[in-house]
Amino acid sequence: MIQSPDRRQVLAGAAGLGVAALATGAGAGVSDGIRAPQILSGEDIALTIGHAAVTIDGKPGHAIAVNGTVPGPQIRLKEGQTVRLAVTNALDEDTSIHWHGLLVPFQMDGVPGVSFPGIRPGETFVYEFQIKQAGTYWYHSHSGMQEQEGVFGSIVIEPATPDPAPFDREHVVVLSDFSFAHPHVLMRKLKAQAGYFNRNKQTVAGLLAGRDQSLKDRLEWSKMRMDPTDILDVTASAYTYLVNGHGPKDNWTGLFTPGERVRLRFINAGGMTVFNVRIPGLPMRVVQADGLDVAPVEVDEFQISPAETYDVIVQPTQDLAYSLVAESSDRSGLTRATLAPRLGMSAPVPPLRARPLATMKDMGMDMSAHAGMGHDMSGMSMAMRDGANAPSVRLTPGVQAISPMPADRLGEPPQGLEDAGHRVLLYTDLKALTPNTDPRPPGRTVEIHLTGNMERFMWAFDGEAFGPLKKPIAFQRDERARVVLVNDSMMAHPIHLHGHFFEVDVGHGPLNPRKHTVSVAPGGRVAFDLTADAPGDWAFHCHMLMHMHAGMFNVVTVRPLDGAAA
Numbered sequence: 001m002i003q004s005p006d007r008r009q010v011l012a013g014a015a016g017l018g019v020a021a022l023a024t025g026a027g028a029g030v031s032d033g034i035r036a037p038q039i040l041s042g043e044d045i046a047l048t049i050g051h052a053a054v055t056i057d058g059k060p061g062h063a064i065a066v067n068g069t070v071p072g073p074q075i076r077l078k079e080g081q082t083v084r085l086a087v088t089n090a091l092d093e094d095t096s097i098h099w100h101g102l103l104v105p106f107q108m109d110g111v112p113g114v115s116f117p118g119i120r121p122g123e124t125f126v127y128e129f130q131i132k133q134a135g136t137y138w139y140h141s142h143s144g145m146q147e148q149e150g151v152f153g154s155i156v157i158e159p160a161t162p163d164p165a166p167f168d169r170e171h172v173v174v175l176s177d178f179s180f181a182h183p184h185v186l187m188r189k190l191k192a193q194a195g196y197f198n199r200n201k202q203t204v205a206g207l208l209a210g211r212d213q214s215l216k217d218r219l220e221w222s223k224m225r226m227d228p229t230d231i232l233d234v235t236a237s238a239y240t241y242l243v244n245g246h247g248p249k250d251n252w253t254g255l256f257t258p259g260e261r262v263r264l265r266f267i268n269a270g271g272m273t274v275f276n277v278r279i280p281g282l283p284m285r286v287v288q289a290d291g292l293d294v295a296p297v298e299v300d301e302f303q304i305s306p307a308e309t310y311d312v313i314v315q316p317t318q319d320l321a322y323s324l325v326a327e328s329s330d331r332s333g334l335t336r337a338t339l340a341p342r343l344g345m346s347a348p349v350p351p352l353r354a355r356p357l358a359t360m361k362d363m364g365m366d367m368s369a370h371a372g373m374g375h376d377m378s379g380m381s382m383a384m385r386d387g388a389n390a391p392s393v394r395l396t397p398g399v400q401a402i403s404p405m406p407a408d409r410l411g412e413p414p415q416g417l418e419d420a421g422h423r424v425l426l427y428t429d430l431k432a433l434t435p436n437t438d439p440r441p442p443g444r445t446v447e448i449h450l451t452g453n454m455e456r457f458m459w460a461f462d463g464e465a466f467g468p469l470k471k472p473i474a475f476q477r478d479e480r481a482r483v484v485l486v487n488d489s490m491m492a493h494p495i496h497l498h499g500h501f502f503e504v505d506v507g508h509g510p511l512n513p514r515k516h517t518v519s520v521a522p523g524g525r526v527a528f529d530l531t532a533d534a535p536g537d538w539a540f541h542c543h544m545l546m547h548m549h550a551g552m553f554n555v556v557t558v559r560p561l562d563g564a565a566a
């Protein structure tokens with residue numbers, strides 16, 4: 001029997017947020033001094049965005065919170081219903097809420113300057129729309145960098161028909177990264193010094209032990225001013241990684257009864273962190289990606305980029321505790337939670353694994369596949385910039401390199417998990433449960449390059465950062481098009497399109513998975529097919545918050561609008 005939301009035991013460790021969540025529902029309340037999360041449902045929901053004091057692993061800090069909590073309340077809806085969400089701004093600056101992954105009219109999408117003006121201090125904006133889907137989604141601010149400061153929360157939409165992946169209990173698992181420094185401070189440091197937060201660079205000891213690059217390779221990479229340890233821009237030197245707002249010492253705990261099928265709804269609400277997730281000793285069956293059902297696939301670990309969601313089902317049969325581990329992809333830090341039959345139980349937390357090193361493939365140059373080209377990489381950065389394979393790219397100071405040989409890497413383990421020693425989720429493992437509804441072949445191809453200069457922390461599409469003169473990406477309403485994303489940088493970029501789902505080409509034809517966010521590997525190439533069926537203006541951007549803030553953002557226009565002439 002599936003537990004109703006007001007009785008589920010989603011419990012947090014005793015040293016949780018300083019601003020306690022307010023429990024709702026007849027059966028919710030305080031148990032052993034620990035509060036259940038706030039769950040809001042119905043046709044009318046009120047949210048207030050304001051300042052809050054928080055305590056993370058015993059250390060006090062500041063956040064911008066929704067209804068006083070980080071994450072904000074879980075919003076629980078039903079497929080087919082209409083909802084009105086009144087968002088009040090208690091800040092002294094503008095704010096907004098974007099309903100990430102929800103198919104809504106563009107005026108309700110919540111992106112200031114694109115779909116609405118934003119919410120001014122002291123004002124309330126009422127979002128109203130019908131719920132057209134089911135699954136796991138989330139919401140966050142699209143104003144400044146408030147998302148990094150705590151303005152985010154989960155959305156769970158119950159399906160109108162029986163769930164194809166039945167379960168007995170569920171927990172929402174919101175992963176995030178918290179800094180006691182303001183995000184604009186982090187951004188300034190990145191602008192001032194490349195790799196400022198990277199405390200895991202190569203050493204002489206690593207060279208002598210054979211853990212790092214050879215001396216020859218180090219010299220070659222230094223000529224290009226590239227650092228193979230630069231995997232994430234902001235690391236655990238600045239972040240504490242959280243599960244449902246709780247640090248690793250706080251140890252958020254989700255309960256189960258042995259034998260139950262437990263659904264874990266993972267959301268990566270991190271501003272700048274890719275997480276590798278595993279539960280040692282407990283296989284995970286992936287049943288949903290970005291809110292949509294997929295054919296079940298059993299894995300031991302998966303990588304989740306900012307803005308992605310994955311639903312997994314686990315079935316612990318023993319009276320044991322399990323550690324849920326979310327390790328940053330650069331392996332500078334991790335957070336943990338516990339799944340257990342009773343409060344107070346815990347399990348061993350594995351140590352951090354050896355940090356990964358970027359390779360030539362991550363630069364869009366797989367030397368193993370082109371052995372006759374030689375190994376002298378001096379001048380490659382400029383040669384790559386002068387490449388003729390990207391005519392749409394403006395060769396500005398923000399373009400450090402153009403990948404000469406971008407590869408489709410969707411069938412490879414994510415960066416750093418190549419030698420994990422167990423089953424790792426690949427994008428090619430994802431297969432839609434039902435065929436995509438638009439079988440038409442694409443009528444044209446749109447190629448977009450993801451460009452950057454890591455030294456200057458400049459990011460853009462096609463070499464041109466977003467601004468008033470940036471030309472939007474235009475589609476005709478109901479047009480069927482193929483979009484090709486080429487990553488010309490050495491950083492992974494989770495690319496999110498508002499208002500639409502698209503079919504990622506992983507070789508499954510009509511059963512290609514539909515997603516709203518896809519991570520493009522360093523030096524990688526991703527193709528997806530899009531039916532532009534949502535009229536309006538839509539944000540299209542990298543969901544690494546500071547990459548978007550630095551310019552990797554554009555507007556997708558779909559015309560004609562409702563009631564307008566073609």
